[in-house]
Amino acid sequence: MMTRRHFRHFVFYPFAALTGLTSAMWLAAPFIAEHYLIAYFQEQDENVTVGKLSIDFFPPKVDLKNIVINDKNQDTLTLKRAIFEVEIWPLLTKTVHISEAKIEGLNLVVAQHEKDWIIAGINTSQFITPEDQQEPEATEETAENPSAPWTIKLPSFSFTDSQVNLSRQPDLNVPAELDKFVLTNLSIKDLSGQELSWKGEVALSTLVNETTLSLESKFDYSPVQASADVDIKNTRLLIESFRHFLPSPYNEGKGQLDLAGSFQFSQQQVNGAPVFDVKNLTLNTQVDNLNLPLGEQDKVSTKSTSLSISKANARFVSAEQLAATGTINLQSTQSFFAQADIAAQFDKLTLNTPFDVKRDKQGLAASGKLDVQLEQPLFTQAEQKAQLDMLTLNTPFDIKQNELGLAASGNLDLQLGKSSFAQAEQNVQFDNLTFNTPFDVKQDKQSGLTANAASTILDMNELSLSSESLAVQNQQLHIALNDIALTMDNDQALTASLLAEIQSHGLSVQQAGNTADYATFNLSNTLSLQKNGDTLSAQNSQLSIDIKGLKGTQSDEKQFSLGAAKLTADQLDVEQANQQSPAIKGTNLNFTSESLDSMLTNKKRIASWKNADISGLSFTQQDKDFDASLAQLSVMDLTVSELVADAGNKQTLPPLSHIGSINVEKIEATQDGAKIKQITTDSAKVSLILDAQKRIENLVFVDVEQQNTPEPVLKNPNVPREKDAKNAVSNTQDAEQNPAFKAPYYVILDAYDTTGASSIYVQDKSISPTLQRSLDIDTLSLRNLNTQKKDQATVLALKARNGKYATLQSDITIWPLADKLTLKSDLVIREAELPPYSSYIANVLGYQIDSGQLDLDLKLNADSGVLSGNSHIVLREFDLGGRKESSSVIKAGAVPLNIAVSVLKDSDNNIDLDIPLSGDIEKPEFGWQDFLLLPVRKALFSASSTYLMQTFVPYANVISIAQLAGDQLLKIRVEPLIFEAEDDKLNDSQDAFLKQLVTLMKDKKDSQLKACGVASYLDLGLEKPPVSIDNDTKETASNLAQKRADHLKDYLVKEGISSSRVFLCSPEVDLSKSSKPRIELNF
Template structure:
C-alpha cells in the first residue's frame, strides 16, 4: 500500500471517526442535560446538575451534585454516582462493572391513595398498557448463538449516605404519615453469575426512622443448591419507629427490640423434594422497656427480656421428616402480664436448656427432648384482682430437669425444685387485715420422675408453713380468693350429712368387681411419695365467725410426716404422723398406718388428745351431742383398726370439770323445754369431779347406714345420756308437784316442766291448797343451793270478776288493778320462801302480766 492510499483509506477515515466520537463525547452531556431538564420541567420541577460526564472508552458515566426541586422542596438530590464497564471482557460474553457507587442520594416518595409520586414524578403515567410486540421466529443459527449465556461480574458496589423520605395518605380524610429510610451503607462485593447461578457478598447498614438494621451475607445460588452465611448485627428496633405499620392495639405500645442473629443456610434438592438446613444458628434478642397491649384485656410489660439461642440447627424436609436442636437461655427482669383483672409480675427470671431437640420421623408426631433444664425466678406476684393475690414468692427455681415427649407419651426427671417465701390466696387491703390462706417458708421437692402413667417423688419438705382459715357468718372462707363467697358451699354438718344409699354401695361394689375382672382396666394416674416432712415453726389458725362467740384457735404443728405413699401397689402401707399443740398445754398426737389402695378400708391408728379445753368447740360438738358445753377438759385415747372395712376400736374418754349447759343454764335446771344435762351429768363424776369412760367402737363402712358421725359421737352421747337421765328422773321424783319429767325424741332428750303456782281468783294470799306445792318448792331450793328462782305474777280475766275474756282491751284503771294483784301474789310467795330459810337474793320478781286468754288462770310462773 502506498502512502497516498494509506492517507486516503486509513488515516483520514480514522481521523474522521475519532473526531465524530470526540464530538459525540463532548456534546452528549449537554444533550443529556437538555432532554432531562425538559422532561423534569414537564413534571413541574427543575433539574440542576453540576457535573455530568459520559465516556465511551471504557464506558463510564459519572454524576455529581444532582438536584430536582419544585417550589417547596428538593424532591431528589445526589451527591455523587459513577458506573464503569470494562470493554475487553465483553468479547468473551462477560459484563464486568468495574466501578459502581452511589453516594448521598435523597429521594422524596409520596403515596396518595392509588398514586405513587417518586421525586415529584407521578408513576401512574408509566402504567398504561404497552403495545404487544409480535414474537419473531428465531432461526436455528440464532438459537445456537444465544445458547451461550452472558456472565456478569460486579467486583464492588457501594450505596452510601442516602435517604428515602416516605409519606403516605390513604385518603383525603386520613392524616399524613411520614417515614425516613436511611441507607448508611449498602455494599455488594464479588458478585458474579450467569442465568440462575449467582454468588457474592452483600452488607447493609440502614435505619427506618430510629430503628437500625445491620445485615451481612455471603451466598451462592443455583437451582440445585443454595448456600448462605447470614449475620444480622447492630439491629435495634424501637416500637415507635414502625408502630404505625401495626394494627391496633399493638401500635400503641412502647419498647425496643435488639437483635443479633447468625446462621448458615443450605437448601438442596433431594430428588423432587427440597431439603432445608439451618446450621450454627446463634440468636440473641433483647426487649427493653416493653409496654404492649395484646388485646382489650391482655397486656404485657417488661423492663428487660433476653433470649439467647446458641449452637442450633434445623433440618426440614416435610412435617413428618424434620429435626431441630438448640441451646436456649431466657432471662427476664421486671416483667408483668395482665389479663383482665388477673395479673402476674416477676422480678427476675432465668430459663436455661442445654439441648432442646425436636425430631419427626414417623406418624407418632414430633419427639421433643430437653436436657439439663434450669429455671429461677425472683419476686413473683400474681393477682386475680387488685385486692386478690393468687400466689407470690420471693424466689423459686428448679434444676436438673430432663424430659422427652411424643404424642401422648412423656417422661420427665427433676433433680430439685425449691420455692421460698410462698404465699397462696391472700385478700389484700382487707379491713380487718386477714392472713393469707397459706404461707410456706420453703418448699423443696427432690428427685421427681414422671411419665404418662404416674409420678415418683423421693421427698417433699415444707418448712415454716402457716395456714389460716377465716370463716364468715355463712361459713364461707373469706381468704379463699379463687371462689366467690356466693359460690362456696357451707361445710356439711354431722346432722345434715345424708347416709350413703344402698344402691350407691351396690354400684360401688359392682364397679370394683368389674375393675378386678377386666384385664384392660388401668388404675388412674398413680403417685409414689417416699417421704413428706413438715419442719420449722408451722401452724394452723382458724377463726370461725359463724358461731358465737367466734372461735379463734391456733394449732402449732411440731411434727407432720407422710412416708411410703404408693397409689400403685395395694399391698403397700403408708404411715402418717402428727404432733401438735393448742396453746401451752393441749396436745394432739395421731399415728396412722393405712393401705390407701386396698379394696376396702384397712388401717391401724391411734389418736391421742390431752388437756383440750372443750367450751370453744361447744357449737360443733353440740350438733352431735345435742347439748351445749359450759366447761370441761378432754383427754382422749382413741385406738381404731379397720380390716377390709370392718372397724374395731376403743375410746378412752376422760372429762375433767365437765358441765353441760353453761354456767347461766346451770341454775336453770327446771326451765320448760329440752333439758341441758349439766345438773344430771354430775352422777357420772368421780370424787375428783372427772368423768372416765371406756367406749367400745365397732362398725362396717360397707353398711349403707354407716356414718362417721354415728360411729364416733353417738356412743359418747349415749353413754352420757343413759346414766345421767336415770339420775335426773330419780332426782326430781320428790318434787313431782313442782316438776314433771318425761323422755321423748327416741329417749335422747328429756322434757322437763316447772308447774305454775295457781291462785284463787281475786285472791293474792297463799292458801292451804298450795301447801304440798310450796313445801316441795322450798325443799327443792334447799336441795339445789345454787339454784335461783324467778317468780312472775300473772292476773287472769277471772280476777276482774267476769266469766269471759273482754272483747276489748282493759281500761287503764282495771289493768292497773290486775297488775297490782299479780305483784302482791309474787311478794307473798317471796315472803313465804324467805320464812322457810331461803336467801332473799336467790328470789327474783319480774314485771307483772295480765293474761286475757280464754284458758288463762291466776298464777305465778316459776323459772329456775
C-alpha cells in the first residue's frame, strides 16, 4: 500500500522535477537555439536577426517570425513566419499528425560561382568531403524485421509569398544570369498516407521569372489504384524569361504560352496489369508572338495559335487495348514554318476534330470528323511556290480494322479559294476549286479490296496553266463521277465501274504560236473496267461527247472552227489480251456537227459546211484489221477551196466546189474494201477559174505560183491487175498468212445520184476572148460500181444544159475491172454554140470559129481496148474565121478548111456529117484528142473535094478563094440593130426595127439569122476612139456586146421564133471612128 511518503518521494517529487526541467528547457530553448543560430551564421561571416523564435513541447511546436540573414551587402534570406506543430498522442499509434504547418514570406538568395553553390550566403562546397564525391560501395542488404509503417497526416499546409533569387555565373568572365522563382501559394489539405499510399489536395501557384503556373489537384494514390483530379489554370510561359536555360538556337526565340486545363486521372489493377483512365480532359493552350529558331535555316513563328482539347476521355490498358474520345480544336493566325529551302505560312488556320478511337481484341475502330479552314497559305521550296486564298477541308470518317481486314467510310469535302502553283517557268492558278466524295472502302483476306463512292464531284473556275511554250485557260470545269465501284481480289484481279460526267466552259490553249479553244465541252458515259492477269477490258456505254464553239489557229495562219459537234455511242469497248494489239468495238455511234470552217490563211478557205452527220456507225478494229458499218453520212452546204475577198470588195471568185448536200447511205467497210448503197449530192456547183497561164485561181491547196502546167501521164505497164494478184497468191506458199501481193482496195457503190440545181462553171482567161460557160446538170447518176467483180458493169447517165438551149445527154456502160477498156456509150448534144470554144478547137482545125451550132449523136463502144462507133454531126451556120498561126494548120488536103466548110453547106446553111470511128487504145500512137477531132477534119475535106471538083472548076478563073474570103457570095444583107451607148437592153426606140425583123423571119420560115454583138468605143465612155485598149477593158466591152446578142435572141424566141434559127457569133469590139453600139445581122 502506497503511503503519502511513498507518493511524495516516488510520484510528486519526480513529476515536479520533470515539470521544472521541462519548463526550464521550454524557457531556455528559444534563447539557446537563437544563440547557436547566430553563432553559426557569424562563422559564415553573416548576420542573422530573429524577430521571434518560439518552441513549445506540449504539443511540439516551432514558430519563427521575421528571420533575416545578410552578408553585409544584401539580405540572403528573409522569413516572415514559419509554424510547425505536431500532436503528441497520435505518435503513440505511430501516426505523425501535423496539426499546423505554414511558411510565409520566405526570400532566399542562391548564387553559383563557377562550381560553387552559395545558398543564403553559405558556400555549400565546405560541406562536401572527398568521401562524398566517391561512389558509394555496394553493401549487402540485410533483412529487417517488418514493423507497422508510420502514418502521416497533414490537415493543412501553406507555403506563400516566397521567392528564390538565383544568380548563375559558371564562367566569371561572363555576366551572371539572374532568375527569380516566386512561390505565390503552395497549399496542401487533408494529406495523409503511409508508405506508398497517399491522398490529399494540392494547390500550387508559382512564378519563374515572368512565367506563371497555377495547379490544383486532389489525389488518392496506392500501388493498387490511384486517382487524381487535376486543374491547371493561369499558366503562362515566356520564352524570354527562361531562354538562358534553353540550348542554342532555341534560346534566341521569343514568345508566350498560356495553358489551362483539367482532367480526372485514375489507375487500377485489372488482372495484375495497370489500367489508366483519363476523363473529362479539357486543355486550352494559347501561343502568342512566337518566334522560335530551330536551326540556321529552320524557324517557327506565329502571331497567335490556340489548341484546345475538350470532352476528352482516354483509357489505356496496353498498346493492344486502348480507347480515346474528345474534340481537338486548333486556331492559328499569321504563322510561318521554315526548314532549309522549304517554307510555309498562312494568315489563319482553324482545325476542329471530334474523334473516337478504340482498340481492343476485335481490332481498331476510329471515327470522327476533320474540319480544317486555312486562309492565305503560302508554300515555297526552291523554285516551287503554292499560294491559296482559302482552303476548307471537311471530312467525317469511320475506320474499322480487325483480323479480317479494314473498313473505312466517310466523306471528303475540299474547297480551295483562288490558288496559284508555280515551278520555274511553269504556273498553274485558278479562282476556286471544290471537291467532294463520299467513300466506303473495305479490305479483307477473303474477298480482297472493295471501294464505293456514290458521287464524286470536282468543280474548278478560271483555271490557268502556263509554261515556257504552253498556256491553257479554262473558265469552268465540272467533273462528276457517280456510282463508283471498285473491287480487287487477292489475285490482283480488278473490276471497276463508274458513271462519268465532265463539263468544261471557255477552254483556250496556246502553244508555240498555235491556239485552240472552245466555248463548251460535255462528256458523259458509263465506264466498266476489268483486269485479270494479262487481260484488260474496258466497256463504255451511253457515251456522249458534246462540244461547241471549237476554234483553232496554227502559227502558219491555218485556222479551224466548228460551231458545234456531238458524238454519242451505245457501246464503245476496248480489250487487250497477252500484250496483243487492243481490240476496239463500237456500237451505234452517231456524230453531228454544225458550222465547220477550215482556213488555209485569212483569205483562203479549205472547206466549210453547215452540218455534217454520221448515224448508226458500228465497228470492230484490231491492229490493221477493221470491220465497220455506217447507216448514213450526210453533209449540208459544203464549200471546198474558196478565196475570201476583203471587206467591201464585191469582185469575188466562186469556190472551187459548193454542194448543197451529200448523203451517203449504208456503208460497209473492211481493211480490204468498202461497199456503199447510195450516194446522193444535191445542188452541186463546181467552178473552175483558170488564169492566163492555165493555173487554177480558186484552188487554195496549192499556191498559184507553184502550179505547174499539166503534163501527159505516161502509161504504166506495171500497174497491178486482178489477174496479177491471183497469180501471185497461187504461186506463193502460205499466201494467206504471208501474202506476196495484196489486192487493191475494192469499192462497191450501188448508186450515185445528183439532184437539185447542179452545175459546172468554167472561166478560162488563157484564151481570148475569155471563156465563161456554165454546164447545168439535170441528171448525173451512176449504178453498180464494183471494183471487185470483173464482169460487173457500171452505168453512168448524164443530162445537162449549157445556157437555156444547149443540151447534153450521155449514157455510158463500162466494165471497170476488165483487163482492157470495155464500154458502151451514147452521147447526144443539141444546139451547142461553138464560138466560145474556138480557141480550143482551132488547135486541131487550124482556124478560129466565127459562128456555128453543133448537134452531135455519138455512139462509141470499146471491146478489150478496141474502139468502134459512129459520130453524126450537124453544124449549123458554121463559119471559120482567120487562119490560126499554128503548126497544126491542115496538112491533109489542098483545099483550105474554111472553103471546104462553105461548099459543104446545104440550102439551109447546114453541114451534115456521118463519121465512123475505130481505133485501138493499146497502140502507142493512140490519143483521145486525135481520135475524136481528126475524123471531123478528114470528113470535111473528103465530102467537099468531089463537090468542088464538079461545081467550081468551070468557074475557077472567076471565083477565087480571095473572093470567097472577101465575102463576094450573094447573101442577104440586114441593117444592124443600133443601141444606146453603154446599154445592153432593148428599148422603145428599137420597136419598129424589131417588129419588122420578127415579121421577116416569120414570112421566111426557112431563113436562119446570125447575130453578132458589136461594142463601140462609145460604150467605154470615150469621146474619141483610142489607139488601143487593155485586155480587161476589151473583155468588159465583149461582155456588153454578148449581152446585147443574148437579149435579142431571148426577144425573138419570146415572139415565137425557134431558138434553132437564131445563131450567136463571137462578140466584137469596133474602135473605128464611125463605129456605133450595135448588133450585126446576117441571113
